[in-house]
Amino acid sequence: MSNFEFADGKILASIEDGVGRVVFNQPEKRNAMSVNMWEGMGAALDLFAEDPKVRCVVLQGAGDKAFVSGADISQFEKVRSNADAQQEYDRITSAGRVKLSNYAKPVIAQIRGFCMGGGLGIAMSTDIRIASEDSQFGIPAAKLSIAYGFDMVRALVDLVGPAHAHMILMTGERFDAREAERVGLVNKVVPVAELDATVAKLTATLAGNAPLSLTTNKQTVKAVLKDAADRDMAAIRAAMAACFDSADYKEGRRAFMEKRKPAFTGR
Template identity: 60%
Template sequence: MLNIPKSQTEKSFADGKILQKISDGIGIVTFNNPGKRNAMSLDMWEGLGQSLIELRDDPDVRVVILTGAGDKAFVSGADISQFEKTRHNAEASEQYSRRSAAQRALLADYPKPTIACIRGFCLGGGMQVAMLADIRFASDNSQFGIPAAKLGIAYGYDGLRNLVSLVGPSWARLIMYTGMRIDAAEALRIGLVDRLLPDAVLWDATMEIAKTIAANAPLAIKAAKITIAQVLKDPAARDFDAIKDIGTACMDSEDFREGRRAFMEKRKPVFKGK
């Protein structure tokens, strides 16, 4: 089990299937449906969005970690038991996609750093969530896959764009055409995850990185996030004004002055995000 520390704030959404905690400037969102290996229902997608908005708007939160409850899964995919009601044909599936699209877009454009802490199964919709995070850490018992071809459904443009950007078109084809499972070592090798850790130390290692990020200058991190996002866009769609504006904000910030002073005084800087 993950040893998630007690926090200053604890909340739940989607009838307790999405849990939110805040600890030392780190927001922790937990997919809490362990009886179904954290399979995502529509209400969980909507609860995820509510939680992310609250953490986004909390000035004390600097990093967000996404993780799954229990020891079996991050998110094992969509809740297939809902499909007969919510995704039984093209029209119903389109309505389902519209209801979850806002949450996916929110995570895709999230202004704060996000880390997916993955153990166990990360499949289908779980892969979509993980790929939208900035950073992916996985335990050595993780398994990955997108079984859309085994269910007869299309995965969608955004999910496949993210998959191709991480693993390249050939591996994306292999994953999608076969619906195969990929073990943790293979996921690391092809670039699907960024760091592979023994299960026993996964959470502590994730928190260590989150604390490091939280202690750094928020505007500088925001600048990096904005600029990397623009690099990944087609050249004609890049917003160089946004890059220039955040660069100017950094150079004029109190945090830049604090960073200079701390360096000269040989002490750890205390950044305020302004």
């Protein structure tokens, strides 16, 4: 295993068995995201993107109380005190947000405890969300007189539809993991004792699948959710062609005929 630290130790990163892992490490504040944690998460994602051995990424919170409980409100007076300050905050943190939203490799959110506000925004930017039964969700914007940006609201509507999005945003109330699963916000809810094993099984499956297929299918799903004018269909066609022209495609066919597990290389 390789271990790394960013944001003065508030972002921990590791690589093991083809899986890159980011841990939001501010448990004393229920892993609330500070400005430098956004920058640290981006640095960790860059590290994983450059390593061909990393086939997928997991995001999780330190401890057992929270995935990410939201933005670090203790910084609001300094960095989000008014509309102008909010614009500057968005500028500083946007690099990490955009990096996660546009990330090529599969990303899984391993959620336990509070997943609130901006923390839910992080989870919604991942591809697969697995939550423990004790998780709690919510977007308390209406209780703070703030509004979330278009991209986060669009992600919410894409996942749960406008009716549930209105309920979540307008009430600002918390809801439990089973409700999150019912409305489509998370893929699966499991007992706390099974969370690590469930995610480990999933990452092992993804790490064993063909990297070009994973990235191309992710790219295509994201394109489906965009307006037609914003879809780069040429890039999608090129990515599909690269899959069929790859050595991995040949390996997949041979492995199927030989009744063995394929050994994909991403080429």
